[in-house]
Amino acid sequence: MKTLQIGIFGLGTVGSSTVQILTCNRELVERQLGATTQISKICVRDTGKTRTVDTSNSILTSRPEDILLDPKIDIVVEVMGGIEKSKEIIEAAFKNGKHVVSANKDLIALYGKELSELAKQNNCHFFFEAAVAGGIPILRTLQSSLTGNHINKISGIVNGSTNYILTRMEIENLSLESIIEDAKALGYLEADPSADLDGLDAARKCAILASLGFHNLVKSNQVYVSGIRNISLEDIKQANKLGYKIKLLAIAENKKDGIVARVHPVLISQDHPLAGVQYEFNAVYVDGDYLGQTMYYGRGAGGNPTGSAVVGDIIALGRQVLAQTRPDLDYASMGDKAIIDIEDLDFSYYMRLETDLKEDQLADLLSKRDIKIRSIENVNLNEETSDTKKLEKPADKNEFVIITERVREKDFKKSIEELEKTSNSITVIRIEEDI
Numbered sequence: 001m002k003t004l005q006i007g008i009f010g011l012g013t014v015g016s017s018t019v020q021i022l023t024c025n026r027e028l029v030e031r032q033l034g035a036t037t038q039i040s041k042i043c044v045r046d047t048g049k050t051r052t053v054d055t056s057n058s059i060l061t062s063r064p065e066d067i068l069l070d071p072k073i074d075i076v077v078e079v080m081g082g083i084e085k086s087k088e089i090i091e092a093a094f095k096n097g098k099h100v101v102s103a104n105k106d107l108i109a110l111y112g113k114e115l116s117e118l119a120k121q122n123n124c125h126f127f128f129e130a131a132v133a134g135g136i137p138i139l140r141t142l143q144s145s146l147t148g149n150h151i152n153k154i155s156g157i158v159n160g161s162t163n164y165i166l167t168r169m170e171i172e173n174l175s176l177e178s179i180i181e182d183a184k185a186l187g188y189l190e191a192d193p194s195a196d197l198d199g200l201d202a203a204r205k206c207a208i209l210a211s212l213g214f215h216n217l218v219k220s221n222q223v224y225v226s227g228i229r230n231i232s233l234e235d236i237k238q239a240n241k242l243g244y245k246i247k248l249l250a251i252a253e254n255k256k257d258g259i260v261a262r263v264h265p266v267l268i269s270q271d272h273p274l275a276g277v278q279y280e281f282n283a284v285y286v287d288g289d290y291l292g293q294t295m296y297y298g299r300g301a302g303g304n305p306t307g308s309a310v311v312g313d314i315i316a317l318g319r320q321v322l323a324q325t326r327p328d329l330d331y332a333s334m335g336d337k338a339i340i341d342i343e344d345l346d347f348s349y350y351m352r353l354e355t356d357l358k359e360d361q362l363a364d365l366l367s368k369r370d371i372k373i374r375s376i377e378n379v380n381l382n383e384e385t386s387d388t389k390k391l392e393k394p395a396d397k398n399e400f401v402i403i404t405e406r407v408r409e410k411d412f413k414k415s416i417e418e419l420e421k422t423s424n425s426i427t428v429i430r431i432e433e434d435i
Contacts, residue, residue, distance in 0.1 A: 002035040004318050007067030007098075008042045009089055010080030011051060011060075013187065014103055014130070015042070017307025018079060019053045022314070029311065033318045041067045043080075068092045074321060075314060078102040079130075087111055094122045099321060101313040103130035103306055108331075109204035109220040112211065116331035125320050125327050127313035132205045133158050133282045135305030136298040137312065142212045142286075143329050149288030151213040154252045155435045158205040160280035160301030161188040161196040162228050162248045167278040170236050170245075176228065188280060188301060198227035202250045202263045209284070210252035210261045216335035218252070218261050224342040226264040235352060235427055238379075238401050239267050244350075245275040249432065258338040260345065266432040267350050274435070285435060343410035348374065348433060351402040353419065353426040362400060365422070369415035372405040397424065403431070 006022070008015055022029060022037060030036050039059060047060040067073055068089070076093040078086055078100060086107050093100050100119065102108065108115075108131045119126035129139045133156070142151070157163050164186075165179050180197075183189040188196075195201045203223040210218040228248050239246050244267035253260040268275050273295050277283040282300025287293050299305040320327075355362065363373055379399040404412070420426060 002322060004033065004035050004037050004075060004321065005040045005070075005073045006037060006075045006077060006314065007040055007070065007073040008077045008079065009064070009067070009086075010078065011042050011044050011053070011055075012079070012081070013303035014306045014310065015077075015079040016051065016053045017303035018077060018310045021304075021307050021311045023053070025311075029315060032315055033322070035318065035322055037314075037318075040070065040073050043067055064089060064092070068096055068098070073098060075317060076100050077310060077314065078104060079310060081106075083107050083110065087115070090115055091118060094118050094124045094126075097122060097124065099125040099317050100127070101130075101310055101317060102126075102128045103310055104128070105131040105201070105204050105208065109207045112208065112331040113217055113334065120327050120330075123326060125317045125329075127317045127329070129313050130306045130309035132208050133284055133296070134160070134298065134300035134302065135308045136282055136284060136296050136300060137309070138284045138296050139208070139212055140316070140329075141296065142209070146286065146288055146291060149291045150254070151286060151288050152254055153287040153435065154209050154213050154250075154284065155274065155432075156209070156250050156284035157247055157274060157277050157282050158209075158250045158284065158300060159196055159199075159202040159248060160282055160299070161193070162199075162202070163277065163282070164188050164280045166228065166231070166236070166246060166248065169231075169233055170240070171278075173233065175233055176231065196227075197229050199225040199248060199263045200227075202248060206250035206252055206261050206263050209250065210259060211331060213252065213286070214254045214259055214335070214337070215333045216254075216259055216337045218259060218339065222261060222339045224262040224264065228265055230427060231265055231429075232427065235350075235429065238352060239350065239429075240270075242267075242350075242375075242401075242403065243270050244268060244431070245270055246429065247274060247277075249274070251432070251435075255340065258340040260340045260342070262342055264430060266430050268432050268435065272435065287435075343408075343413070345409050346406045347409060347412070348406050348431040349402075349404045349412060350429045350431055351404070351426065352379075352399070353402070353423045354397050354399045355419075355423045356397055357422055358398065359400070362402075365418065366402075366404075366415065369418065370411065371407055371415050374403040374405050376403075377401045406433075
């Protein structure tokens with residue numbers, strides 16, 4: 001029976017889980033492969049570091065060439081993170097005839113097309129299911145199961161860290177700032193949480209989903225991005241009263257005149273399936289022309305879900321290697337659609353603002369700017385407003401929560417510029433009505 005030799009770069013959270021799954025579920029993996037497996041080498045920076053998995057058989061090395069130049073190793077698994085060094089390793093693996101599995105979303109979002117082409121040039125397979133949504137098999141679904149459909153829209157909660165924070169804010173009545181340290185302790189946030197809180201992580205995943213789903217290259221720098229730092233507990237409460245939930249969504253739309261790719265907080269109806277996705281869970285909602293709407297749900301963060309996706313790729317790739325098939329999963333069959341700017345889209349908006357204007361004055365100002373109001377509420381007059389909040393607010397200031405009718409984003413931004421002159425504070429969140 002053939003033995004597939006595996007070399008792994010990285011033994012952090014995901015790498016350790018990958019090794020554990022390959023070891024503990026060895027019989028299951030090998031039965032599905034029809035071959036035995038062996039982890040030949042694991043490349044790490046510090047071979048003397050204490051590990052959570054057993055490495056007593058001296059498979060650790062700090063020399064990349066021990067994997068890249070070993071002719072016996074069939075599959076290289078890259079779970080070390082980072083971009084430039086990982087790119088060099090994957091390129092070297094392909095040039096040495098080795099197949100690659102990667103979980104590196106940052107790298108794939110930037111160089112997915114380039115690396116896929118290099119893999120094909122060297123007759124190598126390149127799988128990266130774990131780069132998006134952890135254990136949810138969404139990428140291969142887009143690459144194979146749904147290829148008979150034109151995908152119209154992909155919407156998803158693809159960052160478990162921010163979803164965890166927003167869930168706890170709502171359920172436990174906590175501020176965003178008070179949850180951050182807990183999220184770090186649980187491993188949901190890095191020491192520098194910017195990639196998660198500012199939406200950058202989700203934007204990279206959005207670029208990958210759009211590229212694969214629409215067969216059109218979308219780069220991460222073409223994704224509009226805004227994070228959750230300005231979302232307050234008060235906004236979550238007001239949204240709930242209006243029948244909405246606040247979620248950070250990655251949204252990609254395949255329109256006739258171009259592609260939309262955006263990541264930002266939205267208000268979605270409490271009845272929508274994505275509204276019920278809580279804590280660190282991810283979900284991706286796909287709309288196909290014949291399939292209709294489907295949702296893929298599961299744990300999107302952490303070592304075990306991501307490690308599960310990595311091992312799934314190893315098995316799928318191993319089958320291709322054993323069958324001696326040629327690579328057939330492109331990063332995308334590239335079209336040439338333009339990227340549509342978010343300023344050319346129409347939204348309804350939620351606004352919460354503090355102003356010295358009266359309700360009729362505020363409505364008149366918005367009307368003059370062609371902003372139609374769907375609903376308006378003076379929060380000062382709401383009986384549920386806390387006494388503390390009343391005391392903090394100047395007596396001559398009014399706080400309003402407004403829902404607008406749909407309006408072009410660039411026109412709305414001009415109106416906000418004028419509103420800001422009359423307001424001490426203003427929060428604006430788009431309402432997603434088309435999912």
